[in-house]
Amino acid sequence: MVGIILASHGDFAEGILQSGSMIFGDQENVKAVTLMPNEGPNDIKAKMKEAIASFGDQEEVLFLVDLWGGTPFNQANSLFEEYKDKWAVVSGLNLPMLIEAYASRLSMNTAREIATHIIGTAREGIKIRPEELEIAKATAPAPSRSNTGTPGKFKYVLARIDSRLLHGQVATAWTKATQPTRIIVVSDAVTKDELRKKLIQQAAPPGVKAHVVPVDQMIKLAKDDQHFGGQRALLLFENPQDALKVVEGGVPLKTINVGSMAHSPGKVQPNKVLAFSQEDIDTFIKLKEAGLDFDVRKVPNDSKGDMNEILKKSQDELNRLRQY
Structure with a gap:
């Protein structure tokens, strides 16, 4: 079974693990690791290694992290480099994503397969009321950040x-x-x-x-x-x-x-x-x-x-x- 690590700044990973258990039941081979205010990158990396070591199958590991570019992501990404043909890292952790990951483990056997599958559910879980606000956002022009070279300095x-x-x-x-x-x-x-x-x-x-x-x-x-x-x-x-x-x-x-x-x-x-x-x-x-x-x-x-x-x-x- 694919092992899942939930990683976050603060107690978010622990909280969403508890929420997932309330909805889908307790799960094996799932660990929450947290980066607390008094800790640094090496601390959460050590927690991740300890969590991986507890899994029965360490060849298939899926990281669900809170924020792309954050310290939990960066440390997961550094571990991922050695196993990038097997493991997967997904950011933007939310509850629909976690529930879909749990369900996917019943029929899917690889971390990469599950990662590909849960992205759609995670995005679909983000909705807004009143609905017209979502429509307005979808039709608004995106801000321009040109990276093309023109005369002048930084x-x-x-x-x-x-x-x-x-x-x-x-x-x-x-x-x-x-x-x-x-x-x-x-x-x-x-x-x-x-x-x-x-x-x-x-x-x-x-x-x-x-x-x-x-x-x-x-x-x-x-x-x-x-x-x-x-x-x-x-x-x-x-x-x-x-x-x-x-x-x-x-x-x-x-x-x-x-x-x-x-x-x-x-x-x-x-x-x-x-x-x-x-x-x-x-x-x-x-x-x-x-x-x-x-x-x-x-x-x-x-x-x-x-x-x-x-x-x-x-x-x-x-x-x-x-x-x-």
Whole structure:
């Protein structure tokens, strides 16, 4: 029997698992895995591996995830790469999709067959009242986001430091708030990692192109005034050092959004989402000296943090660690 993993931000996967059991009865080889606010990508990936290990048949696995491009999707997608001739990943999890997946397992034996079949039911389950609103939406012209080259340079709608790079908060909240035509991951390290590049490109939201370029290439692109007129660029940096390099190279950024910096040995963590080494602190000081402002928040609706206070707290903690 095909194993099913329900994956979500927060408790949604647990809740929809319970709803499915109420309607279709308890199911074997179905696990819910959740990404909680205090967890990171490695945590949910470990939960997925544990869930897969509990299935009787690990050759046929179907992931039903909440959001395309979100962390649960990205981690499922990274596991999927090794089994892409067998497994399947479907985003947009809803209750009609889950019920149809349960029913399909009675007559279908492969994850890919079930994935193909349940898409129609999932879409048909999305309805609206009054009905004329659905008709009006269907006939409205789609907004245009041209990616064709015209004279001019990039307009930078967001430059963000985020160790997770392109994930749910970027693919949804920040993309909707800033309306980019291109998401550009600027990283020498990621450029050399073909798997990470592929996963980032696959996580791009509809209508937006995702690219991975090295630092030197981004500096060259920023100086090109012949091909990027009308293009709205959202830049993603894995660390502040890469951001400083592009600023020193002439990329005209005015503000850096600081969203997430992962903890690692030698770093201090002044809050839940940011961790700093001495090199990080020194780099932010250089960015400030270069005239950049800092916008410290995970998503657009968050209140902004005070970067000066965060850096001071981090420096004090590092100094205390050196005394021991």
